[in-house]
Amino acid sequence: MSGVPHADAMxxxxxxxxxxxxxxxIGSFALAVLACVADxxxxxxxxxxxxxxxxxxxGVTTAAILIWLVSWGLLQYLWRRRDVSLGRVxxxxxxxxxxxxxxxxxxxxxxx
Amino acid sequence: xxxxxxxxxxxxxxMGFGALYLLAGSAALAELWRRYAPGDMTPLxxxxxxxxxxxxxxxxxxxxxxxxxxxxVIYPWYRALPPVGTVDLSGYPQRLLLANPTTRGWHAIGxxxxxHVAWLVPISITMAAAVFSQYRRxxxxxxxxxxAVLGFVLISLVAAGLAGFWGAMINKHAPVEGGHTIRILGxxx
Numbered sequence: 001m002s003g004v005p006h007a008d009a010m011x012x013x014x015x016x017x018x019x020x021x022x023x024x025x026i027g028s029f030a031l032a033v034l035a036c037v038a039d040x041x042x043x044x045x046x047x048x049x050x051x052x053x054x055x056x057x058x059g060v061t062t063a064a065i066l067i068w069l070v071s072w073g074l075l076q077y078l079w080r081r082r083d084v085s086l087g088r089v090x091x092x093x094x095x096x097x098x099x100x101x102x103x104x105x106x107x108x109x110x111x112x
Numbered sequence: 113x114x115x116x117x118x119x120x121x122x123x124x125x126x127m128g129f130g131a132l133y134l135l136a137g138s139a140a141l142a143e144l145w146r147r148y149a150p151g152d153m154t155p156l157x158x159x160x161x162x163x164x165x166x167x168x169x170x171x172x173x174x175x176x177x178x179x180x181x182x183x184x185v186i187y188p189w190y191r192a193l194p195p196v197g198t199v200d201l202s203g204y205p206q207r208l209l210l211a212n213p214t215t216r217g218w219h220a221i222g223x224x225x226x227x228h229v230a231w232l233v234p235i236s237i238t239m240a241a242a243v244f245s246q247y248r249r250x251x252x253x254x255x256x257x258x259x260a261v262l263g264f265v266l267i268s269l270v271a272a273g274l275a276g277f278w279g280a281m282i283n284k285h286a287p288v289e290g291g292h293t294i295r296i297l298g299x300x301x
Contacts, residue, residue: 012250017243017257024239024264028232035228053188061183061231068235090260097236097267104228106221 015079018089023075025096027068032103034060036112113298117291121185122283129178130276133233136171137269140164144244144262150255161248168241175234175268182230182279189288190223205286215285222278230275236268 038045038056048059103109115123143164147156194204201208209219240261244251251258 011253012247014254014257017247017254017260020239020243021257021260021264024235027235031228031231031235051184053192054183055191057183057187057227060228061179064231065235086254087256090256090263094260094263094267097232097264100232101229101267101271104225104232106224 013079013081013083014086015082015084016076018084018086018093019072019075019079021090021093023068023072023093025093025100026071027064028100029096029103030067031060031064032100032109034063035104036109039109040112113296114293115296116289116293118186118189118288120294121181122288125178125181125186126276126279126283129174129181130272130279133171133174133178133272134269134276136167136174137237137265137272140167140171140240141262141265141269143167144258144265148249148251148258150252150258152252156249165241165245165248168237168244172234172238172241175237175272178272179230179234182275183227186288187227189290203290205282205288208286209282218278218282218285222282226275226278226282229271232271233268233275236264236271240264240268 034044034048038048038060045056048056048063050062051058103112147154147160147164189205191206192204194201194207198204201211206219206223209215209223243257243261247254247257251261
């Protein structure tokens with residue numbers, strides 16, 4: 001997935017697109033994991049309570065958005081002029097998104 | 113005909129931003145599927161691409177407005193704690209649902225899922241809008257990326273639909289109401 005330098009300057013490299021897809025998956029997964037952890041660990045729950053009226057949801061979503069944006073920026077920088085294994089990266093991104101949707105469903109999240 | 117301030121915000125959040133997102137999403141899916149299929153040689157006009165780019169951007173704005181109003185305007189009213197000894201829980205929707213075993217699930221499953229799954233929507237659609245605005249017609253040259261954009265838009269629609277469904281059902285059982293009353297139209301005397 002590290003990729004190779006892009007040869008043809010006329011064709012848009014796939015790296016930036018792959019970075020967007022993978023980071024969206026990472027951000028979504030971070031949200032689901034943080035939600036599960038905050039639900040089970042009182043210390044994390046208290047840590048995530050950054051805006052009292054909204055409760056731990058405020059910290060969970062803020063942290064997930066930060067993880068998403070930072071990973072996007074980082075991957076975008078690393079892959080900005082590269083072609084990567086697009087199919088694999090996109091499937092990982094989509095897989096993480098689907099997994100996140102499942103993990104946020106309480107009966108599944110409670111199994112962890 | 114009257115509506116409370118909290119009721120109005122709930123309306124703006126769900127029937128405004130949320131419902132508009134769902135309507136816009138199906139159109140975006142159809143356009144991406146139909147016009148950006150790999151190998152399709154149908155010429156694409158720049159105006160159409162710009163339009164779809166703006167469409168996806170508008171969807172992103174709607175998604176962000178929906179989750180931000182939901183999380184920071186309505187949710188605090190939903191989860192507010194009543195003063196000790198309060199008997200009438202109608203102003204405290206979460207407590208009202210939890211007080212009865214037959215409605216408990218609307219919070220324990222419905223709201224617990226809705227409050228998190230809804231946040232996958234702005235992440236997904238922002239990704240789709242960013243990728244489309246960068247690649248536009250060259251998406252045809254990157255089939256996996258086009259499929260990923262389609263997948264993210266589809267999952268964002270499913271997540272938005274779930275959030276909307278649970279929101280509507282929860283609001284039927286324990287509506288978020290309160291605040292000043294706004295008189296919209298005068299009724300018959």
